[in-house]
Amino acid sequence: MPFDPSIAAIRFGTGLGPRIVPPSSAAAMIDRLAGPDATAQALPIQPFAEAWRLFRDYRLTARDMRQAGSEAERDALEVERDRLREALEAARLAQARTRIARVAVAEDGLRERLVLFWANHFAVERKVPVGGLLIAPYIEEAIRPHVAGRFADMLEAVTLHPKMLIYLDQARSVGPGSPVGRRSERGLNENLARELLELHTVGIGPYSQEDVTELAKLLTGLTVNEEEGATAFRPAWAEPGAETVLGESYGPRPGLEPIRAVLRDLAARPETAAHLARKLAVHFVSDMPDGDLVAALEATFRSTGGDLLAVTEVLVAHPAAWERRKQKVKTPLEFVGSALRALGVGSERLLMLDDRDTRRLLLNPLQVMGQPWDQPGSPQGWPEAAEAWVTPQFVAARIDWAMTMPERLLPDLPDPRRLVEDALGPQAAEEVRFAAGAAERLSEGVGVVLASADFQRR
Amino acid sequence: MAQLTRRGFLGALALGCSAAASPLVTPVVFASAPWESRLVVLILRGAMDGLDAVRPVGDPDYAALRPALGQGGLPVGDGFWALHPALEPLLPLWQAGEMGAVHAVSTPYRDRRSHFDGQDILEAGSGGSDIEGVRDGWLNRMLGAVPGVRAETAFAIGRENLLILSGPAPVSRWSPDARLRLSPQARRLLEIVHHEDPLFRAASDQAIAIVDGLEAEGMERGGGGGHVRLAEFAASRLRGDTRIASFSLGGWDTHFRQAAPMAQALGRLSETILTLREGLGPVWSQTAILCLTEFGRTARENGTQGTDHGTGGAMLFAGGALRGGRVVTDWPGLDEASLYAGRDLSSTRDVRAHAAWVMRGLFGLDRGVLEGAVFPRLEMGADPGLVL
Structure with a gap:
């Protein structure tokens, strides 16, 4: 199958949207990826060293509190510890808003998807309840700079990273x-x-x-x-x-x-090339990927010494990657991010959410959809198989989010018939077009478009 | 046998979609589960203080270790033991032999005393002080060893991704706070936009059926706290084709002025067990509830009338299928020399051995499977006789 701008945005990016111009060609996708990381510059994440200082101050204060000599000293340290704990949580939530905003608004959706893919390949979790703020800076410093670089450099940066x-x-x-x-x-x-x-x-x-x-x-x-x-x-x-x-x-x-x-x-090692080639094809294209696609990725990985830009180029240039049928299910973060994108929710709106709404509108729903923020449960990362995400509970959570949250994020919901085109492009499934026009209420029309199987897949 | 999908696709047909021939258009029929016994595993997150929940008041060293926390309690049996006063609602169960405790037990985890690592090792069921690369949960591996297991056989309940049930064997997950309030028109439209995709169609049909079922039972609004809703939902599934359920209760990390938070946590645990008992009805007699925690707490009170992370602790158990009314233990004593590292209650038995013997008793599982695939490197030892 040939290149298609909508498929490019949906399968290899973070979706279509009214504010987004989809890629014009596979070469344009790769050119942009080879260029500067504009999204990271526009929407920065705090440095690891800064997050660590906050984390360390908290731990030292908590230790001093436990060893306090007097009740008065202890109470004073407890106030300070609680203040630091709130600061740690505020930093974590600010990072989460930034990361979700990047998925929602990035011009270069392919780069965001590669960052999600490699961050999941090198998955980490918080080691103590207050340690969540260390994860985003780790991804930012050890993974993000290398997604269009060499795998060997990423491996070294990750393996030697304190996180x-x-x-x-x-x-x-x-x-x-x-x-x-x-x-x-x-x-x-x-x-x-x-x-x-x-x-x-x-x-x-x-x-x-x-x-x-x-x-x-x-x-x-x-x-x-x-x-x-x-x-x-x-x-x-x-x-x-x-x-x-x-x-x-x-x-x-x-x-x-x-x-x-x-x-x-x-x-x-050749086994590394084979392992990563298959993993990339499974993540971006199909749980049962085309053998020729995997072979082409593996061959390029080996011949270029693990040049990830070259490997990504093979991925987006291969005919098997452009099949019309969407075989993969979006992860909850990809779903929520692409829904925000399709709705045209801007980064300014997302960054200005307060901590309570960050939890209520974004992080808690992601958890009920099966993707608690930065907690995949093991170093294996999030699962790939569609069946792992499409369970009754997780689908109920996706439907519930689609039906209720957009109107809390946007003052004026789009006409569902327009949303179908914004979200799914010219190839939108007929039944979604029909349902969008048949809803009794605006919020339900928006909800059925975003909850549709067509939108949930990529 | 349960029919989950009672609705046809008439709505979709009426609105102009074709209901293609598909096995999912016919009602989803579940085969019965492989056994009748029910197992509920409650994970008590934060490290329950076993020495406070079930107090060894007859041990000569106890009073000195717990000058503030050890006061009062409900004597049981010959008086060596006393239950924490907040367990009073469960005293009738204890006296009826439907509740008991195992004491001075722990997982193989030692020394680091981290909640996260301790819980991972508890749920993974791994055989050392390290998770050792085990990425699935022991309940999931148990399910994997049994033929005829379906997704409905086991339920992981709540928002969290319970490691104990994670793994390749099929498991259902539901959180009672997952909402799905849909107008009739929205339902019909959802059927349409999922109709061409069997995976989404099956999942959303089942979700709607579960929510409808809860509504019909008047549980949708849900009274009481989160733990009561978790227990009500668990009971509603276990009355049907579900045989295994797991969820967690928090609030056990009592470093500071322990009396109040401990009473609250035990109060929630009591409500949870009583809600399960009421909801299970006749099935209670076939049910075993195990309350597991990542490790125990220090034998001594700390400087703030609390306790810190320790080693050996207690496993509370309840259910009509178990032989309660007693504390099962190889009691190590609380004198200085008997404490682990001079600070913690020693663990005289791997808590996994008790869980393994309960599963052997309830489900007839092979000992080789329990000591290998389910719990790596476990030696089950002698049968403690928990199952009636």
């Missing part, structure tokens, strides 16, 4: 033969090593438990400076000697250099 080191327990892993390991009970934690192989690079199959353990030993010493929220290497925690991972020897001197070397090698 990932904390999330997958690397920050407290100690080599059993290291100076610290020999005189304490602290030991090896294999979490990061396991996920690095299984989820982030080669996928299940080519490695053994021995490879996991060796890689975990190789990673020892890599930890986080809690004071600054920065990556650190502590030689006293590092397992001495060389380690062998997938047949390659690293070391024997511990340090960041052998860790960078193993990451480069893992990024270049």
Whole structure:
């Protein structure tokens, strides 16, 4: 099938909308992706270091409060702790508004979708209830700059990022033969090593438990400076000697250099190319993707040494990616973001929501749809299969949002018949056109368009 | 047998859409579940203080550890144990042998005492102090080991994505606060815009049927707090073809002036169990409710009449299928030398062994499956005889 602007916006972007000009060609999509990241500049996220300072202040205050000598001192620290906790939550919600606004208004929808895809590939979660504000800056700094760059660079940025080191327990892993390991009970934690192989690079199959353990030993010493929220290497925690991972020897001197070397090698493995090619095709095109599409992505990944711009270009240029039938179901965030886009809700409206409305209109509904904000439940990230999202509860939540929330976000709802064209373009399903014109009330007309199977798919 | 989709597609037909021949146009008929017994797993998030809920008042060291918190209580059995006063509504169940406790138990999680890690390990059912790459829940793996399981067999209830039921085996999810208020016209139009897509059509039909069912039972408006609605919804499903339900109750992280929040949390737990009992009606006699928490709390009160994160704790249980009226334990004692790391109640048995024996008793599951696929590296040991 040939290129089509509506399919380009819906399948590879964050949807159509009255304020959005859909891409004119696959080449134009790639040109824009290769250019500057205008969306991130217009809608910035706070730096990780700034989020960390707030997080650290809270933790230190909470600790001082627990150790307070007197009731009066304790009460004063409690007031301060509560103030900091509110500030952490306010920062998290401000980031959430910004991230949803980006999905809703970005000119370059493809970049937003790639950021969502790679952030899910390298999924992290908060480690303590107040830690949610660290996730968006991690995505912003370790993932977003690399979506049109090289996979090896993204892998290194992610693996060495303090958020990932904390999330997958690397920050407290100690080599059993290291100076610290020999005189304490602290030991090896294999979490990061396991996920690095299984989820982030080669996928299940080519490695053994021995490879996991060796890689975990190789990673020892890599930890986080809690004071600054920065990556650190502590030689006293590092397992001495060389380690062998997938047949390659690293070391024997511990340090960041052998860790960078193993990451480069893992990024270049053919199994990594195959794993990522399939994952991209499954995410963007079909739960059962065309074999030729996967092969083309894999071949380009290998021939270009993991150049993600080149791989993305193959994805949007391949005929199998342009089938008319929409085989994928939007995730709840993609659904809500594309609905806001179709309704023409601007970033100014979204950024000005107060914290209560951010929860009521956006984050709570996403949770009932099955996508609690930044909490996929495991490092595996959100599921891909349509069946995981299209359950009675989750669909009820999508319908309920479509019927009730647009009128709380927009003073004047669009005519549903216009919304069909804005949201679905010239190929809108006939039954959706019919239903849009048959509703008794404006809000229900808008609701049935957004709740339609045609709009829920991409 | 239940007919979920009682509506035809006449509305769609009348409005000009073709009702193509599809298995989903005919009513959805569910096969019966593989067994009659019901299992409800309540996750108590925040780490319930087992030493406060079920107090070892007969232990010579207890009073000194709990000078403020240990006052009062409802003596049960021979008087070694006393229940927290807020459990008074459940005392009749205890006396009838329909409620009891297992004490000095925990998951294999040790030392780090983080809620999140502790809950992940509790729900994953993994066999070490680390999640060890286990990404699905033990109830889901149990379902995966049983033939004939359908999505309606198990319900994860509430807004959260309960790890305990997550995984490849089919599971239903519903949150009683999921609303679906639709005018008749909106319903007809929704049928039309979902009609060509079997996946969406089936899901929205079932959603509407569930909401209609709740409305017919007068539950739609929902009285009481969130926990009562969760319990009412669970009971409504368990009366039908559902056999397993799980949801969570929070409010157990009582670091500071514990007396008030503990009484509130136990009050909600009591209402939850009594709501389940009332809602289950005759099915109560086939039901087992297990109340699991991520870990216990420190044996000593802290400086603010609260308790901090600990190790060993208690599992409360209830239901007509269980042998209650007692505290099942290999009591380690509370003297300094017996405390774990000098601070926590020691755990003398893996709480997973109790859950495994309950599932073996209720569902007849093979011991090899329970000690492997369901709970990695568990040794079930001797049968504690919880199931009647």
